[in-house]
Amino acid sequence: MKRSFILSLFLILAAAAVYSQTSQPSTTSPQTSPILSTLTAAFDRGDVNTKLQVMQRAAAQPADQMAPLYSHALDYVVDNAPDVKTNDTLYQIALTDVRGLAKAGDKSVLSQLWHLFLSVNDNTLRIAILDAVGELGKGDAQTVVNLNAWIQDTALSSQGGARPDQQVILSAVQNLAKIADSTSYPVFLHVILAQVSDTITAAAAKGLQGLSGDAAAASVDAMRHLDPAQWSYAAQYLLSSDQLDDATKSKFAAGVLGLAVDFKSSSAEQQLTLRNVRAILVRYLTQHPTPEAANPLVKNFNLTVQEFDTGRTTRDRLLESIAALGASGSDQAAARLSDYLNLLNTYTENDRSYDTQVVLAVINNLKTLGKQVAYQPLFYATLLKYPQRVLQAAQDALSALQK
Structure with missing residues (x-):
């Protein structure tokens, strides 16, 4: 019976092929291809072996003409997804169908393709599905x-000690890069941080590079999706990346510094992490200043002063925050350092202890900024009982302002 059916199918297909070559196309409305109609009918009537032969025959036809059959066959495969693993013929139908769909260009099957991806475990079939998803x-x-x-989720599971299939992850990342949607920026960055493998990391980095739009804004937004524990590594990666130019890196550093200074946490460990992140960003912005950094640098300075006064950070961190303000060239920085010098002057006037290096750093950076707002506190400093080197620095800064 099966042999007779297959012979009949062959004769029908042959007749359909002749018909398709001799018949004239309609000028009024599109008609279903005789081959498509015949193959679809045979797919519906035949058993699983016949269905496979139909799919193999369809693969020899132009893919776009076979799109309805591929879509129809996909419904059958999805309905029988639990059996794909154990039925080799059904597995071959699924593989042939998915590869045909990738060539056919029919986006309407994307939802079903994804459902099939989640329903099967075979990596060859999953990679074929991902390739189709990447194409469509x-x-x-x-x-x-x-x-x-x-x-x-897979990157997160790998960080937790799980061992996901790296071939499937690589294919997913590569096909996500092919789609190149800007919303994928945090995902690529997350994959890079997960360090699943060098190959996958390289694919994610290539995916980042292929995204269009404002890279600085996208980078900052990506940081919002990360745990603060990952910020330090992410910042170091992006600031050292050759995929971003210096201007973009500076805007990124300013944006992330803004996130860091506004982040509220009661965890001592997390506060330490954030201080370290801020230090990385402040050092970069000192070397690569940008106007966008003025406000977060002032906020960082305010936090650092509080931390220094309460013994939670070092003098070096405070000096770095002062130097960053001086390098920024902004009026806001000059106003804040002038206010701080006024405070230090008050301490000195009232015989309260002060750190000479900090006073010198403030004065020297006010000189670098060269803003007239600093004139009054600098002048007053020359009248107080500072060490001679501080008095000389204040006088030099005043002289520079008067030129």
């Missing part, structure tokens, strides 16, 4: 959401 998914918001979530 550009511009489809839900596909991007699905891939982003799956990759990020």
Whole structure:
């Protein structure tokens, strides 16, 4: 019976092929291809072996013409997904169908493809599905959401000690890079930080590079999606990356510094982590100043003063925060350092202890800034009982302002 059916199928297909070559296309409305109709009918009537032969025959036809059959077959595969692992013929149908869908260009199957991806475990089939998703998914918001979530969850599981299939992760990252949606920036960064493998890290870095838009804003937004414990490594990675220019890195550093100074935490460990992150960013912004950094640098200075006064940070960190304000060239920085010098002058006037290095740093950076707002506190400093080197520094800064 099976042999007779297959022979009949062959004759029908042959007749359909002849018909398709001799018949004239309609000028009024599109008609279903005889081959497509015949193959679809045979797929529905035949057993699993016949279905496979139908799919193999369809693979020899132009993919776009077979799109309805591929979509129809996908529904069958999804309905029978639990059996794909144990039925080799069904597995071959699924693989042939998915590869055909990747060539056919029909985006309507994306939801079903993703459902199939989540329903099977075979890595070859999953990679074929991801390749199809990569071909069809550009511009489809839900596909991007699905891939982003799956990759990020997988990266997280690898950090927790799980051992996900690295071939499948690599394919997912590569196909997400092919789609190149800007919302994937945090995901690529997360994969880089997870350090699953050098190959996957390189694929994620390439994915980052292929995204368009404001890289600085995207980088800052990506940091919001990370635990603060990861900020230090992420900042070091991005600030040393050759994929971002200096201007973009400076804007990124300013943005993340803004996040760090505004982040509230009662955890001593997390506070220490944030201080270390701020130090990295402050050092970078001292060497690569940008106007966007003025406000976060002032906030960082305010926090650092409090931390220094309560013994939670070092003098070096305070000196670095002062130097960053001086390098910024901003009016806001000059006003804040002038206020601070007024406070230090008050301490000296009232015989309260002060740190000479800190006073010198403030005066020298006010000189560097060269803003007239500093004139009064600098002048007053020359009248107080500071050490001679402080008095000389204040006088030099005043002289510079008067030129």
